[in-house]
Structures are given as C-alpha cells and as structure tokens.
Amino acid sequence: MDVTDNKPKWSRRKEARPTEIIEAALHVFIEHGFSAAKLDDVAKRAGIVKGTLYRYYDTKEDLFRAVVQVALEGHLQGIEQATTAFRGALGELVPVLLRRVAEGMGESRVPALARLVISESRSFPDLARIWHDNVVAKMLMLLTGLIAEAQARGEVRPGDPTVHAFSIIGPMVMALLFHEVLDTDSNHAPDLGTLARQHAETVLRGLMVASGDPSVL
Amino acid sequence: MDVTDNKPKWSRRKEARPTEIIEAALHVFIEHGFSAAKLDDVAKRAGIVKGTLYRYYDTKEDLFRAVVQVALEGHLQGIEQATTAFRGALGELVPVLLRRVAEGMGESRVPALARLVISESRSFPDLARIWHDNVVAKMLMLLTGLIAEAQARGEVRPGDPTVHAFSIIGPMVMALLFHEVLDTDSNHAPDLGTLARQHAETVLRGLMVASGDPSVL
Amino acid sequence: MDVTDNKPKWSRRKEARPTEIIEAALHVFIEHGFSAAKLDDVAKRAGIVKGTLYRYYDTKEDLFRAVVQVALEGHLQGIEQATTAFRGALGELVPVLLRRVAEGMGESRVPALARLVISESRSFPDLARIWHDNVVAKMLMLLTGLIAEAQARGEVRPGDPTVHAFSIIGPMVMALLFHEVLDTDSNHAPDLGTLARQHAETVLRGLMVASGDPSVL
Amino acid sequence: MDVTDNKPKWSRRKEARPTEIIEAALHVFIEHGFSAAKLDDVAKRAGIVKGTLYRYYDTKEDLFRAVVQVALEGHLQGIEQATTAFRGALGELVPVLLRRVAEGMGESRVPALARLVISESRSFPDLARIWHDNVVAKMLMLLTGLIAEAQARGEVRPGDPTVHAFSIIGPMVMALLFHEVLDTDSNHAPDLGTLARQHAETVLRGLMVASGDPSVL
DNA sequence: CATGAATGAGGTTTCATTCAT
DNA sequence: AATGAATGAAACCTCATTCAT
Numbered sequence: 079m080d081v082t083d084n085k086p087k088w089s090r091r092k093e094a095r096p097t098e099i100i101e102a103a104l105h106v107f108i109e110h111g112f113s114a115a116k117l118d119d120v121a122k123r124a125g126i127v128k129g130t131l132y133r134y135y136d137t138k139e140d141l142f143r144a145v146v147q148v149a150l151e152g153h154l155q156g157i158e159q160a161t162t163a164f165r166g167a168l169g170e171l172v173p174v175l176l177r178r179v180a181e182g183m184g185e186s187r188v189p190a191l192a193r194l195v196i197s198e199s200r201s202f203p204d205l206a207r208i209w210h211d212n213v214v215a216k217m218l219m220l221l222t223g224l225i226a227e228a229q230a231r232g233e234v235r236p237g238d239p240t241v242h243a244f245s246i247i248g249p250m251v252m253a254l255l256f257h258e259v260l261d262t263d264s265n266h267a268p269d270l271g272t273l274a275r276q277h278a279e280t281v282l283r284g285l286m287v288a289s290g291d292p293s294v295l
Numbered sequence: 296m297d298v299t300d301n302k303p304k305w306s307r308r309k310e311a312r313p314t315e316i317i318e319a320a321l322h323v324f325i326e327h328g329f330s331a332a333k334l335d336d337v338a339k340r341a342g343i344v345k346g347t348l349y350r351y352y353d354t355k356e357d358l359f360r361a362v363v364q365v366a367l368e369g370h371l372q373g374i375e376q377a378t379t380a381f382r383g384a385l386g387e388l389v390p391v392l393l394r395r396v397a398e399g400m401g402e403s404r405v406p407a408l409a410r411l412v413i414s415e416s417r418s419f420p421d422l423a424r425i426w427h428d429n430v431v432a433k434m435l436m437l438l439t440g441l442i443a444e445a446q447a448r449g450e451v452r453p454g455d456p457t458v459h460a461f462s463i464i465g466p467m468v469m470a471l472l473f474h475e476v477l478d479t480d481s482n483h484a485p486d487l488g489t490l491a492r493q494h495a496e497t498v499l500r501g502l503m504v505a506s507g508d509p510s511v512l
Numbered sequence: 513m514d515v516t517d518n519k520p521k522w523s524r525r526k527e528a529r530p531t532e533i534i535e536a537a538l539h540v541f542i543e544h545g546f547s548a549a550k551l552d553d554v555a556k557r558a559g560i561v562k563g564t565l566y567r568y569y570d571t572k573e574d575l576f577r578a579v580v581q582v583a584l585e586g587h588l589q590g591i592e593q594a595t596t597a598f599r600g601a602l603g604e605l606v607p608v609l610l611r612r613v614a615e616g617m618g619e620s621r622v623p624a625l626a627r628l629v630i631s632e633s634r635s636f637p638d639l640a641r642i643w644h645d646n647v648v649a650k651m652l653m654l655l656t657g658l659i660a661e662a663q664a665r666g667e668v669r670p671g672d673p674t675v676h677a678f679s680i681i682g683p684m685v686m687a688l689l690f691h692e693v694l695d696t697d698s699n700h701a702p703d704l705g706t707l708a709r710q711h712a713e714t715v716l717r718g719l720m721v722a723s724g725d726p727s728v729l
Numbered sequence: 730m731d732v733t734d735n736k737p738k739w740s741r742r743k744e745a746r747p748t749e750i751i752e753a754a755l756h757v758f759i760e761h762g763f764s765a766a767k768l769d770d771v772a773k774r775a776g777i778v779k780g781t782l783y784r785y786y787d788t789k790e791d792l793f794r795a796v797v798q799v800a801l802e803g804h805l806q807g808i809e810q811a812t813t814a815f816r817g818a819l820g821e822l823v824p825v826l827l828r829r830v831a832e833g834m835g836e837s838r839v840p841a842l843a844r845l846v847i848s849e850s851r852s853f854p855d856l857a858r859i860w861h862d863n864v865v866a867k868m869l870m871l872l873t874g875l876i877a878e879a880q881a882r883g884e885v886r887p888g889d890p891t892v893h894a895f896s897i898i899g900p901m902v903m904a905l906l907f908h909e910v911l912d913t914d915s916n917h918a919p920d921l922g923t924l925a926r927q928h929a930e931t932v933l934r935g936l937m938v939a940s941g942d943p944s945v946l
Numbered sequence: 947c948a949t950g951a952a953t954g955a956g957g958t959t960t961c962a963t964t965c966a967t
Numbered sequence: 968a969a970t971g972a973a974t975g976a977a978a979c980c981t982c983a984t985t986c987a988t
Contacts, residue, residue, distance in 0.1 A: 197414035249465025284501030631848035683899030718935030
C-alpha cells in the first residue's frame with residue numbers, strides 16, 4: 079500500500095469527453111455497424127464506463143447520429159476549401175482533382191464512413207440524406223458548375239453536366255469502394271494513382287470538344 | 296477423412312433446401328443487415344417457425360452465408376451468358392452493355408445484394424471475396440478481355456485494360472449505388488438511361504483511337 | 513453419473529404457466545409493489561427463467577395489469593354469489609355481512625390486493641378504476657339496493673343510501689386496512705370479530721327507524 | 730459511546746436541514762412511491778443537485794424516513810391541539826369532529842401521506858408503526874377517552890370504546906381513502922360533507938343510550 | 947421432420963452513490 | 968458546502984439456440 083499511490087479513480091473531463099466518445103464510437107461503428115456495435119466496446123475504447131456514455135447521449139441511436147454527423151462535418155471543410163481553391167479550365171482541374179482523391183482518400187476514413195452510411199441507409203435514411211446533401215451534392219455541384227461553365231465556353235461537349243460529373247468521378251468512387259470492401263493490399267482493385275491518371279486522360283478526351291489543338295492533354 | 300473430399304469453397308450444395316427460406320432470409324437480411332435481422336422474421340416470412348430453421352442451417356451465420364452464396368450464384372448465370380453472348384467491336388458493345396445495366400439492374404435485387412455484401416464486408420470478408428471473385432472479377436474479365444483485343448487491333452488506346460474497364464462501368468456503378476442508398480425516386484441521382492447513353496458516348500470518344508485524327512496521344 | 517438421471521432440463525407447461533406466473537407475480541408485487549418487484553424473483557418463484565416470462569407477457573407492466581385483473585376477477589364471483597344469496601331484512605343482513613367480512617377477509621389476500629391497488633393508484637389509475645367499478649361498486653350497489661328497499665318499507669331512516677352503506681362497512685374497511693398495514697398479531701387494531709358484532713349493533717340502532725318495538729336488535 | 734446518548738427513536742433532529750429538500754422529497758415520494766422516486770427529481774424540485782442531497786442524507790432510505798417523520802410531526806400538533814381543545818359531551822363532539830375531518834382533510838396532504846405509508850408498509854414497517862403510534866393511536870385515544878367518560882356517565886352504550894371509535898370514524902377514513910385513490914372529482918365516492926353530517930346522526934343514534942326520548946337527535 | 951416452449955447469455959438503459967473539483 | 972461528472976451494480980428486455988413433445 080504505497081501512500082503515494084493516490085491516483086484518482088477517475089478525473090472529470092467534461093470538455094474532452096464528447097470528442098473522445100465520438101472518436102471511439104466512430105471506430106466501433108465502422109468496425110461492426112450500428113446494431114452489432116456494443117456500447118461496452120465504445121466505452122472501453124473511450125476510457126470510460128458504459129454508464130458514462132449516457133451523460134452525453136441518451137441512446138445508442140443518438141450516439142450513432144452524433145457520430146455520423148460530426149464525422150460528416152469534418153469533411154464539409156475539405157469540400158469548402160476545394161470549392162474555392164480551384165477556378166480554371168476543366169482540362170487542368172480534372173487530373174488534379176482525381177489525383178487528390180486518389181492520394182487523399184486512401185488514408186482518410188472517408189470511405190469507411192461512406193460504407194457505414196451505405197450500410198445503415200435502410201435503418202437511417204435521414205443520415206443517408208444528410209450525407210448526400212451536405213457532402214456528395216456539394217462536391218457534385220462544384221464539379222457540375224465548372225462543367226457548365228466549360229460548356230458555355232465551348233470547351234466541353236453538350237449534355238447533362240451532372241452526367242458528365244459522374245463520368246469523371248464514377249470510376250474513382252468505384253475503385254475507392256473496392257479498396258474499402260476488399261481486404262487491403264489486395265491486387266484485385268486497380269491502383270488508385272494509375273486509375274486517376276489514366277482515367278483523367280480518357281474522360282477528358284471524351285468530354286472536350288476536339289479542337290484542332292492537340293495540346294488538350 | 297476421405298481424400299476425395301475436396302469440397303470446393305463455394306459449391307452448389309444443399310440445393311434441395313426450401314427456396315422459401317433463402318428467399319425470406321435474403322429479404323430480411325437486405326432489409327436489416329446481418330445482426331439486426333431476426334430469425335423470427337425470417338421464419339415468419341418463410342411460413343415456418345424459428346425452430347425449423349435449425350433443421351436446415353446450424354447457425355444464423357450459416358444461413359447468412361448460404362443466402363448470399365445462393366443469391367450470387369444466380370448472377371453468375373447472367374454473367375456467363377453475357378460473356379459468350381457478345382463478340383464484337385468494343386464500340387458496339389459498350390453502349391449495349393451500359394444500356395442493359397441501366398435497364399436490368401433497376402429492377403433486380405443486385406444493388407441491394409451488393410449493398411448487403413458491402414455492409415457486412417468487415418464481418419464477413421470471405422463473402423466479399425467470393426462476391427468479388429465470382430461476380431465482379433468475372434464481369435471485369437469479360438470486359439478487360441474485349442478491351443485487350445481491341446487494343447491489339449489498334450482500336451483502343453493503350454493503357455491498363457482494367458483501368459479502362461473502370462472508366463467504362465464506374466459511373467454506372469456509382470449511379471446504381473446512389474439509387475440504392477437514396478431511397479425512392481429522388482431526383483438526386485441521375486437517370487440511369489441518360490447516364491448510360493451519354494457516358495457511353497463520352498467514354499468511347501475517350502478510349503477509341505481516333506482514326507484520321509492526329510490527336511491520338 | 514447415474515444413467516437413470518435423465519431428468520429433462522425443462523418441460524413444456526403451456527397450459528399451467530400463465531397461472532403459475534400470475535400466482536408468483538401476485539406474491540412478489542404484493543410484497544414489493546410494482547417498481548421494486550424484480551422479474552427475476554417472479555420467474556424464480558414461478559420455477560422458470562426470466563426470459564420465459566416474455567413469452568407470456570410483453571412487459572413488466574403488462575404482467576402487472578394481468579396480475580391485478582386476474583386477481584380481481586377471482587373476487588367478482590364471491591361478490592356475485594353474495595348478491596343473490598341474501599334477500600331479506602337489513603336488520604338480519606348486516607350482522608351476517610359484517611361477520612362474514614371479519615371471518616373471510618382475515619385469511620384471504622383481498623386486503624393485500626387492495627393495498628397493492630391503493631399503492632399503485634397513482635401510476636395505474638385505470639387499475640384503481642377497474643378495482644372500484646368491478647369490485648367495490650358492485651359490493652356497494654348490493655348494499656345500497658337493500659338499504660333503499662328498507663327505506664321504502666319504512667324500516668330505515670331517510671338519507672343517502674350510499675352514505676348509509678359507508679356507515680355500515682366503513683369501520684370494517686378501516687380495521688382491515690389496519691390489520692393489513694400494521695404487523696400481524698399486533699394488539700393495535702381491534703379484533704375483527706368484536707368489531708363486526710358491536711358495530712353491527714351500533715349501526716343498526718342508528719339506521720333503523722325506532723319502532724315501539726325494542727326487539728330490533 | 731456516551732451512556733447519555735439515549736436518542737429517542739423519533740426525535741426532532743436536524744431541524745436545521747433545508748425544508749426545501751423535505752418538501753420536494755415528500756412531493757416526489759407521494760407521487761411515485763419510494764422505489765420509483767428518482768433522487769434527481771427530488772433534487773431538481775428542491776432547486777439543488779443530486780449530489781448535494783448526500784450532504785444531508787446518506788441514502789435514499791434515510792431521506793425517505795426523514796420525509797415521512799417530519800411530515801408526521803406536522804400532524805402531531807394538530808392532534809395535540811384537538812386533544813385539549815375539546816372537553817364536552819360526545820353528542821356535541823362527534824358532529825364537529827367529523828365535519829372538521831371532512832373540511833380539513835380534503836385540502837391537506839394527510840390522505841396522500843397515509844397512502845404513502847400504506848404503500849410502503851411492507852418495506853418500512855417501522856414507519857407504519859410510527860405513523861400508527863404517533864398519529865393514529867393518539868387520535869384514537871382522544872376519542873376513546875371521551876367515549877369511556879361518556880359511558881361512565883351513562884350516556885353511551887357499553888362496549889369496547891375503541892370499537893365505538895371505529896364506528897365513529899371508520900366511514901370517514903374509508904371515504905377519504907376513496908377520494909385519494911380514485912383521482913379527481915369522480916362521483917364514485919360520496920361527498921365528505923354529506924357523509925359527515927348523516928353519519929354523525931346515525932352513529933350517535935346508535936351509540937347514545939336512549940333516554941325516554943327515542944328521537945335522540 | 948416440425949413445432950414452439952424454454953433457455954441463458956448478453957445487450958441497452960437506469961439510477962443510487964461516490965468523489966474530484 | 969456545493970457541484971456534477973463518473974461509477975457500477977442491477978434492472979428490463981431481446982433473441983439465437985436448444986430440446987421435449
């Protein structure tokens with residue numbers, strides 16, 4: 079019995095707790111999905127006890143919603159930045175955009191989060207809607223706007239700009255999904271960098287109005 | 296232990312088992328996911344009683360695996376047919392393929408099944424692998440083979456054929472996912488028919504070597 | 513390990529279970545009240561396991577309501593009998609009635625049940641109402657009817673018959689409550705038999721119209 | 730252990746403790762009973778915080794005992810007063826007493842408190858005993874004494890004075906219980922004022938020795 | 947084979963109580 | 968003396984699984 083062993087049984091962390099809980103819960107929910115996730119695991123991971131969760135979130139569902147929304151908010155910023163960051167010719171944007179997606183998404187938890195939202199879209203359709211409206215739609219609108227401008231300038235073939243946007247990013251999304259769903263370091267899904275480069279070339283050739291100028295690419 | 300017991304990882308066993316169970320279970324699993332699905336619901340839907348399920352499947356997990364595998368088997372046939380059905384120029388295949396995907400997938404339960412596999416890929420990585428190896432990879436191989444042939448004939452630009460395949464079908468996959476996740480006829484996802492037509496044109500322009508055109512690459 | 517020890521882990525008692533459960537639950541609810549009662553105790557007392565309760569009653573509240581209603585139904589019969597059993601002069605009925613109450617109630621669980629209903633009347637006002645309408649009111653109506661008839665014959669003084677009924681049975685009810693609330697065999701509450709006899713005499717003297725005949729009592 | 734520490738079982742200790750807590754707790758305990766009452770609610774109602782309760786009471790049970798005892802103390806005074814207030818003929822006291830009960834109790838929280846004590850009499854038999862010894866018994870003793878005196882004077886028929894006391898107040902107690910249990914102004918329970926008047930007449934006629942005049946009152 | 951009553955482990959949630967601040 | 972975050976022991980309830988019928 080060391081007299082100096084006066085470690086407190088716990089400390090109050092009112093400020094830090096919510097973030098820690100969200101962080102822990104995000105991990106567990108991504109790992110197991112909503113209904114297979116155990117609040118005991120979340121608590122353990124957050125360094126607290128199951129009962130303490132209920133000081134911050136009234137129910138498991140509340141925690142889940144908070145987790146997803148906080149996580150989505152984090153991505154809004156990245157999108158906001160990207161929106162204003164780039165103003166220029168579509169021919170220059172697309173390769174850069176796809177490369178960034180290839181590089182950035184590989185490490186981030188965005189695909190995992192997306193998978194979670196997809197998984198629970200039947201049980202939580204409102205979250206799927208939030209995810210769409212606040213993340214996906216904004217991203218698409220950015221792209222769609224640039225496409226429409228390029229069409230106005232006569233650089234890009236006519237057609238539904240949203241469809242063109244799908245042509246641009248669809249293959250990247252599909253590949254990210256592959257990497258997320260299939261075990262890591264599998265050779266089954268194409269390399270993201272290669273895909274970004276080669277598809278950028280392909281889709282630009284397909285979209286741009288063929289001028290006599292071969293310097294398009 | 297008979298040496299000849301070289302059971303395949305994914306054989307068509309137990310085909311005598313009541314289709315109603317598989318049918319009911321597929322519905323429930325798609326609706327709620329694995330862990331939120333209740334065997335009581337499955338049984339009720341199959342017109343039997345929970346205990347009876349255990350005459351056919353030892354555990355809930357066994358049932359889940361069987362359901363997914365049987366469902367995937369169904370799609371193998373379609374792919375098998377498609378594989379041999381088409382032999383011709385890529386320029387003719389792509390529009391037809393995308394149109395078929397747009398038309399056929401809309402009604403089928405393939406997207407829902409895909410979502411289920413995606414959802415449970417962390418808990419059942421082997422099922423994700425099976426889904427990939429037996430469905431997705433075969434589909435991709437068909438396409439990749441045709442692309443490689445077209446490249447050999449000088450019709451298609453060089454580059455990784457698998458990446459080209461992603462350029463072709465990625466947008467369709469992304470759109471199908473949208474329709475699956477954002478329920479109902481929301482106007483948030485593009486019309487599949489329009490996408491198929493417009494993207495086919497785009498991607499073909501991007502992939503085909505322009506005859507007479509010096510801007511090839 | 514006796515080979516003959518082939519006792520089953522359980523037996524199916526679908527018919528008997530509900531009664532056994534109600535019986536056990538009545539005991540536990542009377543002992544502890546609704547919210548302090550533990551379903552585990554109920555189950556143990558019924559010789560089953562907690563989970564089994566839920567095959568018969570969906571929630572603790574459902575069980576409670578069933579318990580009270582079944583218990584009340586049991587007493588309806590006694591009342592029904594009493595109603596038709598006695599047709600005669602009030603002067604003869606009252607002593608008999610009070611003596612029966614004194615004798616019958618002492619052993620029965622009616623006072624305990626009444627205490628339970630009283631206890632939970634704030635949480636389950638509908639049960640209190642049921643108890644009143646089906647048990648108390650019927651009993652009162654029987655008495656009130658006889659009083660009114662006696663009044664019509666000029667035997668009993670005028671006045672609200674219901675109030676007269678309270679004059680007759682109120683002291684008995686109060687004494688029963690005393691015995692129920694205060695520990696048994698305490699000398700704090702009056703003896704029920706003595707009370708029945710002495711109060712019958714008192715109340716009849718008070719109610720009957722004084723004829724010149726002193727043989728009233 | 731000071732020998733002089735002969736603390737009474739029920740002393741007026743801790744009178745310095747915030748009345749708000751007792752007040753709030755009484756309300757909550759009456760509303761929900763002991764085990765369904767939440768200390769959080771008590772604290773909220775007292776304008777403090779749950780933890781603060783423990784500065785004053787070590788456990789929920791301690792608080793409950795204190796609440797009930799303090800509440801009972803309040804009624805002692807009323808009884809004390811009544812005891813000495815009236816010295817006179819029983820025939821004059823009874824109507825006044827019953828009228829006062831009818832008028833006073835309707836507003837007071839005595840019936841609610843009684844119901845609480847009744848409810849928890851199984852869990853807290855000592856409180857039921859305290860309630861009886863200090864409130865009920867004193868009230869009864871007052872009445873019993875007067876009855877005995879009246880019997881000595883030949884005004885009241887012989888018989889157990891306690892039983893006579895029950896004859897007098899039993900109907901009032903029963904009616905108060907009715908009003909307490911069957912909430913709101915339901916027409917199921919008789920009007921207290923009518924009952925007091927009519928029963929006083931009845932019981933006095935029943936108790937008083939008929940002087941030459943049979944129409945006693 | 948089929949049934950469905952019964953099980954029992956485990957999950958979410960509540961809340962009296964403790965204790966660092 | 969007061970606070971309220973944190974605890975932890977249940978409590979209610981669910982449901983995959985077993986097994987007597």
